[in-house]
Amino acid sequence: MATNAQFNPDSSDPALVTHERTYKAFNILIRWSMTLLAAGISFLTLWFATGAGFLGAAVVGIVVFAVAYTILVRKEEHQPLDVWQEGR
Template sequence: MGEQASDYHRGEMDIHEQKATFDLFIGLTKWGSLAVIAGVLFLTLFFCTGAGFIGAAASAVVVTVIGVLVLRAKPEAAAAH
């Protein structure tokens, strides 16, 4: 069996589109998860406990702020891209 004819050479393909798609997917997953967590927390506290609207909203806001601080892009990570 002879060699297969191919124009592919390892390491020479432009992967900018794949990287952009991956970064978008990771970002949507990260921020979407935070939104779901805050929403579930709010609804659970509002309907299943005596916290009421203000207590549930305050808890959801606190979790959202902490999540944004933890999940935002780090300066050294942004410089590497």
Template structure:
């Protein structure tokens, strides 16, 4: 039974796709949570107000988008 195993012969495309999906969701979900938390903290814990807090949250989200986006060809 162990002799039937040949290292590197197994198709792993589904595992690779699942891994890339998980990493992508974790990355973008973390950015969304960070922007939301900054917005809420500034709105409720400082005198910034809603509009100022929303502006900072949007700036964080846009800056994070440009930092976290993938450059070049997408992963297969």
């Protein structure tokens, strides 16, 4: 049965808060996975498929990790949990 009640984002519905926390945790997990995969694939490709060697691949892997962390992970970790909070 559908209700015509308006959605109130200020309500403290426990199911909504649990959903927000789960979504944020999943989002952070995906961002970390993308960061580690990008660095790992770059490192392994340069080490085994090119003449860069271990040291060159390690340097590029670290640079890729640092850039991906800056772009993907750092911003999201500092966001407030409440998606309706001012400044988000």
